[in-house]
Amino acid sequence: MSDVKLICDKSFSEVDQxxxxxxxxxxxxxIDNDSDRLNEIVLDGVEFTNxxxxxxxxxxxxxQVTEEILVFTDSEILDPTILFDDEDTxxxxxxxxxxxxxxxxxxKMISNNVASFQKTDGKWHISKWDT
Structure with a gap:
């Protein structure tokens, strides 16, 4: 069961999805405090804006996440919009x-997020996250 909810009425193309x-x-x-998965998803050199x-x-x-200074317990993503610079970003x-x-x-925090993605080896990875 996921602790992340996508709240959206849009339908996405395959690549958007x-x-x-x-x-x-x-x-x-x-949320899972899964450092291995986070290291896999997030590219090296990424800068976060908290x-x-x-x-x-x-x-x-x-x-801060693995030492449980920051503990995420749930997330709701509202009406995301996906923009492409090219097929890999x-x-x-x-x-x-x-x-x-x-x-x-x-x-409980509500923030406007911009997450940048880079496709490497056929998989999407986070290359920047601003909250």
């Missing part, structure tokens, strides 16, 4: 409602 599915997998890996606007490296962000733009614990404090 691949990008959406990658983002859902990423969100679920955050909820307070601070830029973090992949290593910094993932250490795409962006997903959506409002995301997250429930997280940050240093033990429960927070």
């Amino acid at each position: 691949e990008v959406v599915d990658c983002f859902i997998e990423f969100q679920q890996a955050l 909820l307070i606007g601070k830029a973090q490296s992949k290593k910094e962000f993932l250490s 795409a962006s997903l733009i959506a409002t995301v409602r997250l429930t997280i614990k940050f240093y033990g404090n429960d927070r």
Whole structure:
């Protein structure tokens, strides 16, 4: 059972759905605190912009997740839009409602997300995530 809900009335093309599915997998890996899956989905060198606007490296962000400083408990992705620069680069733009614990404090957050994707070896990977 997934802790990530896609709330959307749109139907997606096959390639659009691949990008959406990658983002859902990423969100679920955050919730599951699955560092192996996160390392697989997120490209090296990725920069994250967190909820307070601070830029973090992949290593910094993932250490906050694996050390349970940031604990994701559920995610709702609202009406994503997929844009392609070419066949191997795409962006997903959506409002995301997250429930997280940050240093033990429960927070429900709604943020506008832009996730960038790069297709390598036939699979989509996250190359940037701004919340």
